[in-house]
Amino acid sequence: MSDLKRAVKESEGPLAIICGGGSLPFAVADAALRHGRGIVMFALRGFADPGRVEAYPHHWTRLGQYGRFCRIARQEGCQEVVCVGSVVRPAVRHIWPDPAGLLLMSRIVFRGGDNRLLSSIMTAFENDGFRPLGAHEVAPEILLPEGALGGFHPTRAQREDIALGLSVLHAIGPFDVGQAAIVADKHVLAVEGAGGTDEMLAHFADLRRRSRIRSKGGVLIKAPKPGQDRRIDLPAIGPHTVEGAERAGLAGIASIAGATIVAEGERVRQGADRARIFVVGVREHAASSNG
Amino acid sequence: MSDLKRAVKESEGPLAIICGGGSLPFAVADAALRHGRGIVMFALRGFADPGRVEAYPHHWTRLGQYGRFCRIARQEGCQEVVCVGSVVRPAVRHIWPDPAGLLLMSRIVFRGGDNRLLSSIMTAFENDGFRPLGAHEVAPEILLPEGALGGFHPTRAQREDIALGLSVLHAIGPFDVGQAAIVADKHVLAVEGAGGTDEMLAHFADLRRRSRIRSKGGVLIKAPKPGQDRRIDLPAIGPHTVEGAERAGLAGIASIAGATIVAEGERVRQGADRARIFVVGVREHAASSNG
Numbered sequence: 001m002s003d004l005k006r007a008v009k010e011s012e013g014p015l016a017i018i019c020g021g022g023s024l025p026f027a028v029a030d031a032a033l034r035h036g037r038g039i040v041m042f043a044l045r046g047f048a049d050p051g052r053v054e055a056y057p058h059h060w061t062r063l064g065q066y067g068r069f070c071r072i073a074r075q076e077g078c079q080e081v082v083c084v085g086s087v088v089r090p091a092v093r094h095i096w097p098d099p100a101g102l103l104l105m106s107r108i109v110f111r112g113g114d115n116r117l118l119s120s121i122m123t124a125f126e127n128d129g130f131r132p133l134g135a136h137e138v139a140p141e142i143l144l145p146e147g148a149l150g151g152f153h154p155t156r157a158q159r160e161d162i163a164l165g166l167s168v169l170h171a172i173g174p175f176d177v178g179q180a181a182i183v184a185d186k187h188v189l190a191v192e193g194a195g196g197t198d199e200m201l202a203h204f205a206d207l208r209r210r211s212r213i214r215s216k217g218g219v220l221i222k223a224p225k226p227g228q229d230r231r232i233d234l235p236a237i238g239p240h241t242v243e244g245a246e247r248a249g250l251a252g253i254a255s256i257a258g259a260t261i262v263a264e265g266e267r268v269r270q271g272a273d274r275a276r277i278f279v280v281g282v283r284e285h286a287a288s289s290n291g
Numbered sequence: 292m293s294d295l296k297r298a299v300k301e302s303e304g305p306l307a308i309i310c311g312g313g314s315l316p317f318a319v320a321d322a323a324l325r326h327g328r329g330i331v332m333f334a335l336r337g338f339a340d341p342g343r344v345e346a347y348p349h350h351w352t353r354l355g356q357y358g359r360f361c362r363i364a365r366q367e368g369c370q371e372v373v374c375v376g377s378v379v380r381p382a383v384r385h386i387w388p389d390p391a392g393l394l395l396m397s398r399i400v401f402r403g404g405d406n407r408l409l410s411s412i413m414t415a416f417e418n419d420g421f422r423p424l425g426a427h428e429v430a431p432e433i434l435l436p437e438g439a440l441g442g443f444h445p446t447r448a449q450r451e452d453i454a455l456g457l458s459v460l461h462a463i464g465p466f467d468v469g470q471a472a473i474v475a476d477k478h479v480l481a482v483e484g485a486g487g488t489d490e491m492l493a494h495f496a497d498l499r500r501r502s503r504i505r506s507k508g509g510v511l512i513k514a515p516k517p518g519q520d521r522r523i524d525l526p527a528i529g530p531h532t533v534e535g536a537e538r539a540g541l542a543g544i545a546s547i548a549g550a551t552i553v554a555e556g557e558r559v560r561q562g563a564d565r566a567r568i569f570v571v572g573v574r575e576h577a578a579s580s581n582g
Contacts (some may be wrong), residue, residue, distance in 0.1 A: 006468060022414060068358040136426070148486065162465070162520075167466070168463060168466045168468065171462045171463055171465070172459060172462055172463060172479075172482070174462070175455070175458070175459045175462065175479045176478070176479065177459065177479045177482060178482075182484070187467070187485070188463075188466045188467065188468040188484075189484055189485040190484035190485065190486075191463070191469075191484060193473070193479075193480055193481035193482060193495075193498075194480040194498070194503075194504050194506075195494075195498045195503045196480065196503075196506060198519075199498060199503060203486075203494045204484075207485070207486045207490060212485075212486045213485050213486060215485075229579075
């Protein structure tokens with residue numbers, strides 16, 4: 001029995017979807033609904049798209065209102081929870097904790113990178129009787145498959161660049177930095193920082209526009225951090241990633257098959273074909289067999 | 292006998308200084324002259340500062356004119372050569388090779404990162420009878436000493452951030468990426484890419500201005516790449532680095548004592564004190580004892 005079927009079977013209530021920014025939460029919600037699963041969105045104010053949230057059963061909430069989440073989720077009969085969508089690391093003044101949120105924050109604040117933050121939240125959910133799921137468990141069809149998504153494929157040289165990118169991501173994994181790098185002609189040109197993938201692509205496009213980077217082409221490589229909790233922070237590729245890669249003059253995008261979420265797969269495929277860039281799912285072990 | 296004294300003693304002719312951008316070549320030239328050493332500048336057109344080059348014995352040259360360099364340097368009686376100053380990785384169309392330069396380029400182009408490029412150039416100098424020196428050998432007084440350069444010092448927490456930064460630079464060393472990272476509150480926020488340190492600082496300042504990075508403070512950490520040829524590519528700190536760090540909201544700058552060049556040390560110290568940030572030379576082994 002698949003994780004998905006088991007999840008549907010064991011759960012009696014609707015799925016709680018904690019909804020950050022971007023289109024991914026809605027792709028997950030739609031997939032859950034297609035699988036016959038009820039849902040309740042907990043839309044994070046300032047992050048979730050208000051225009052799209054309205055179409056689903058939802059409650060607006062603020063970052064830090066953990067006690068309120070637990071109360072409403074129990075009232076709604078939710079036993080399982082999934083966190084989806086972008087939440088840029090917020091300033092403390094943008095968090096409105098209730099007492100339970102404050103307690104949770106006291107345990108997780110100032111303990112380093114995203115990995116530790118996110119796994120603390122997962123543990124909190126479990127302690128409060130909710131089963132945290134990954135978006136990929138709720139909607140396996142949104143995972144990047146192995147091979148090319150559209151009509152373009154990496155060359156042999158680009159495959160070597162992909163392997164090099166996976167190796168550098170593997171090397172920086174323990175430091176909990178970023179999930180992405182740009183490689184061209186066997187040269188690592190950029191490593192994602194705290195700004196995230198879109199910012200790295202925009203900065204790279206700017207450097208190229210100003211001739212501060214003069215090589216051509218290149219590949220965006222993404223990968224989950226080693227040891228990262230895949231229930232909450234899988235790398236994601238969406239139409240905006242393709243647009244960013246195109247503006248940065250890249251030849252393609254590669255990420256780990258089965259461990260990358262593709263928001264709006266059809267738009268990603270069409271956008272990539274239009275931009276004449278490849279989007280490819282690769283196997284994970286390439287990371288450890290190189291570099 | 293010190294490297295410097297030996298260099299002065301063994302050499303009969305003036306020192307050839309291949310002069311890229313920034314103020315560092317002139318700091319090295321002035322130091323050599325103070326040590327009683329004659330010099331000839333080979334000013335790279337498009338990189339060297341024309342206004343400042345005029346004050347020294349010099350020849351203008353273009354990137355790639357390696358045969359011309361060898362001929363003139365021999366005429367001038369130069370036996371030793373030092374390369375100083377920034378040369379942003381140039382487009383092939385900006386290189387004007389003469390026949391010897393073309394031969395050299397055919398050996399070094401398309402072989403990966405800066406390290407391999409630069410060590411190929413060092414080997415070429417040696418093959419043609421010139422002894423390549425590092426700027427630090429010609430002018431040891433321009434090296435960053437251990438400890439704080441100005442009136443501000445890192446806190447214990449910032450020292451931990453420095454150690455973390457050295458560790459991440461150590462981990463990415465084999466990939467020949469950048470020589471710098473930004474760390475705040477035990478979190479690696481940025482890793483230098485092909486654009487260099489100044490671009491990383493400017494991008495980081497921009498991310499903070501747009502609240503894409505919301506933590507405060509942080510340290511710029513620089514270090515030589517492991518295995519890098521220190522005769523040509525030591526990390527450098529200058530007044531612009533201090534200005535960039537200040538604009539990025541950083542609390543300080545750390546780099547390896549004895550393996551970092553400080554251009555215009557007095558201006559760096561004064562600028563750092565005015566900006567209330569620290570500039571500190573740290574020991575190298577911190578990199579291997581952490582992370």
